[in-house]
Amino acid sequence: MVKKFFLGFFLVFTGSIFAQTIDVGGPLSWHFSHDKNFNSVPEFTLPNKYIEELIRENDSLAQLQKSAFKFGVELDVELDAYNFFFWDIIKKGRVGRLMVKSQSAISLNFIFDQFKLAPNVHVHIYSSNHKKLLGAYTSHNNNSNNTLGTDLIHANEVIIEMYEPFDQMGNSMLRIGEIIHGYKDIDHVLGIKVNESGACNMDVICNDGLPWTNEIKSVVRxxxxxxxxxxxxxxxxxxxxxxxxxTAYHCNPQTMGNAVFRFNYDSPICGSQSVANSQAPNGSPQTINGSSLISSNDDSDFGLVQLNSVPPSSYDVFYAGWNNSGVISSTAVCIHHPSGDVKKISFDDDPLQSSSQTGISNNMWEVETWERSTTTEGGSSGAGLWDQNHHLVGHLYGGSAACGNFLSDFFGKFSMSWTGNNSSNPTKKLSNWLDPNNSGVNQLDGYSPNTPTQALDGAITSIELSSDVFCSAYIPLEFVFKNNGANNITEAEFDILIDGSIIQQHQWVGSIANNNFTTITFSNSIPVYNAGDHEIEVRITSVNAQTDQNNTNNSFVKNFSNYPNTTLLNLEIELDCWGSEISWQIKDSINNVLWEVPSNYYADVQPNGYTVNEIICLENGCYNFTIYDTYGDGMQGAQYTECSVNGNFKMEDQWNTNTFLTMTANNANFGSSESHDFCVNTNSIKEGNLYDVKIHPNPSSGYLILKLPSQKTLYNIEVMDLTGKIHESFNTIGDGEFDLSKLHVGCYLFNIKSNNEIVKSMCWIKN
Known part of the structure; x- marks a missing residue:
């Protein structure tokens, strides 16, 4: 037997780090059983009269030609967490809070002009009624700008909360540099309409937008x-x-280090273009926080930024193609977010006209008037303009077009942005960045990371084992086979390897279309007779009787451990809120450590802790189990403000018929350690008075005869594997003949019950 470390718990990532917030169980203060210091949390209230003046100023600017759409007013502040937050000391660190209030705000969002979090520090932003929540923001959000802009939180009373463990106190930067009082409903939270754009705007989901499905997926708010x-x-x-x-230069791309980029903000229905009846999309916002300025130039009004992270595959984005030749397009399409609304599409069914704006010769394309009752608005600024071949040729500068008129819009020419109006400075043009290979091409098609690039591309995406630990020589195997290629897959061959050696080959026949998958289950378990840590690998050898065209995803490896001819025990530990303090060991009679988990392995979870279940494999013999707590208070978590539970533990056999050791929550304060001696004996299973029971043949390929002593008694028979999973259950009066050939190869336990009690358990081996 060897030492074994178990994996008991993972933090849950929501949407992955691309969405840039992590679920750490919510703000710690929400778990305080008695938030006695809440009234000590300082309040920062925005001046309502000054905000009203700024709103009037915003609205007057909105009467001018198109510009960035203003949904909120920005107030500069300097609110440093270490100077303005109130701090509560808790068991493992401290929690700081500040409340921000702004009367009549529809939403609030924040720009941290100093943002750099130390490891294990996290920040939440939430409404005072706990109904709205952003975060946690963590060190994953750190960036080279040391700034962060947040998404909108729809409340007028908001709390910013920061947690620091003791060993990281004072090691972070967190300062609010700007608070935005939102006074327009850009996210449909009021339920009046989606937001502010004119009713004539056409939703991208409408029939006219269908040929532009790819380009639609490239557009962000x-x-x-x-x-x-x-x-x-x-x-x-x-x-x-x-x-x-x-985007557009006049959208200030140099400040977009704090911006929030939202993908797929599209109406799920086609609005009427006569009344504003579009709808907001369902589901969580698909966002990326922050970017870096790459290049910009006022001559053609362009700005190019690079997002802080790559949009994940779940966003299903598209990278738009372009044409830098400056050739006049016969028709044009613009896809945009007017007034921050759900995505719209506009059509110019006539040739573009060259125009000179802002004192620069021929720097713009002019759309003389929009067709199909479409238009653009403020908030559309920076939107792309595509030619009839689905290539970008411009980006929206401004104009006077609106619902109800036939006036012009102007787009900076992509061709001038390409050269930066003949600039030699890479930060003034697009060419250095969009043609990094200096290929000199004039046009480039769009790119979809989710579109297959190979005809035949099979992938092993996962191996499914019923456990990471087996007290048996037989390992049941399932794996997921996916088709990433363009062609249907109808057959495939696989090698199965244990510790690098091929032990089986498998042929599969079926049908999988592009982007679909199937789970392949082996009819027989994989025999592994050597005890210890092992590596199982599934490898594709052919697809449709041909070589797979992409070998980078042709194999998958998973680790497991097995201990043949041992008894499986279940160790269940219900942890209090500080699992990191807990460690344990199992030693044999001569003090060899056979199984253990170190401290700082389990996670801290407030306020309810969590439960871990560990599989232990032991031979017959006597052992010692010792559990340790580094803090010295056992698992008595409920004595602290931020925790509501005490821990407990128990160890049972896999059928839950024998308990080897236990500790209840009432005795959770065991100090620094607690020990239990126990013995394992496979003959200790309860047998009652049924001795004359036989399974014949044993082993067998599936057909068997069960001999029972009484031919008048009703017996219930359960057939379970070594993980405790019941595969068959049936009743019989007296002897019976049974066909269990569909079960995998392996060892099974027959539990024979009478009057709902197990009266005998027997092992049967299927070969």
């Missing part, structure tokens, strides 16, 4: 401070998925 613009995720000649977003 940009929230930067209190302003809204539109941007386009754009392809480069390396086609490597670098997340460049093209």
């Amino acid at each position: 940009i929230v930067s401070g209190g302003s809204l613009c539109t941007g386009t995720l754009v392809n480069n000649t390396a086609q490597d998925g670098t997340p460049y977003v093209l």
Whole structure:
């Protein structure tokens, strides 16, 4: 037997780090059993009269030609966490809080002009009624700018909360530099309409938008401070998925280090274009926080930024293609977020006109008038303009078009942005970034990271084992086989390897279409007779009787441990809120450590702790189990403000018929350690008075005869594997003949019950 470390718990990532918030169980203060210091949390109230003046100023600017859409007013502040937060000391660190209030605000969002969090520090932002929550923001959100902009939280009373463990106190930077009082409903929280755009705007889901499905997926809504613009995720000649977003210079891309980029903000229905009846999308917002300025130039009004992280595959984005030749397009399409609304599409069914704006010759394309009753608005700024071949040729500068008129809009020419109006400075043009290979091409098609690039591309995406630990020589195997290629897969061959050696080959026949998968289950378990740690690998050898065209995803490896001819025990530990303090060991009679988990392995979870179940494999013999607590208070968590539970533990056999050791929550304060001696004896299973029971043949391939002493008694028979899973259950009066050939190869336990009690348990081996 060897030492074994178990994996008992993972933190849950919501949407992954691409969405840039992590679920750590919510703000710690929400778990305080008695929040006695809440009234000590300081309040920062925004001046309502000054806000009203700023709103009037915003609204007057909105009467001018198109610009970034203003949904909120921005107030500069300097609120450093270490100077303005109230701090509560808790068991493992401290929690700091500040309340921000702004009368009549529909939403609040924040810009941290100093943001750099130390490891294990996290920040939440939530409404005072706990109904709205952002975060946790963690060190995953750190970036080279040391700044962060948050998404909107729809409340007028908001608490910013920061947690620091004792060993990281004072090691972070967190300062609020700007608070945005939102006074327009851009996220449909009031339920009046989606938001502010004119009713004539056409939703991208409408029939006219269907040919532009790919380009629609490239368009993002940009929230930067209190302003809204539109941007386009754009392809480069390396086609490597670098997340460049093209927008307008007048949208201030240099401040978008704090921006929130939202993908797929599309109405799920086609609005009527006569009344504002579009709808907001369902589900969680698909966002990326922050970007870095790459290049910009006022001559053609462009800005290029690079997102802080790559959009995950679940966002299903598209990188738009482009044409830098400056050739006049016969028709054009614009996809945009007017007034920050759900995504809209506009059509110019006539040739574009060259125009000179802002004192620069021929720097713009002019859309003389929009067709199909479409338009653009403030908030559409920066939106892409595509030609009839689905290539970007411009980005929205401004104009006077609106619902009810036939006036012009102007787009900065992509061709001038490409050269930066003949600039030699890479930060003034697009070419250095969108053609990193200096290929000199004039146009590039769009790129979808989710579109198959090979005809035949099978992938092993996971191996499914019923456990990481087996007290048996027989390992049941399932794996997931996915088709990433364009062609249907109808057959495949696989090698099964244990510790690098091929032990089986498997042929599969079926049908899998692109982006679909199937779970392949082996009819017989994989025999592994040597005890210890092992590696199982599934490897594709052919697809449709041909070589797979992408070998980077042709294999999958998983680790497991097995201990043949041992008894399986279940160790269940209900941890209090500080699992990191707990460790344990199992030693044999001569003090060899056979199984253990170190401290700092389990996680701290407030306020309810969590339960871990560990599988232990032991031979017949006597052992000692010792559990340790580094803090010296056992698992008596309920004595602390932020915890509501005490811990407990027990060890039972796999059928829950024998308990080897236990500790209840009433005795949770065991100090630094507690020990229990116990013995394992496979003959100790309860047998009652049934001795004359036989299974014949044993082993067998599945057909068997069960001989019972009484031919008048009703018996219930349960057939379970060594993990405790019941595979068959049936009743019989007296002897019976049974066919269990569909079971995997392995060892099974027959539990023979009478009057709902197990009166005998017997082992049967299927070969």
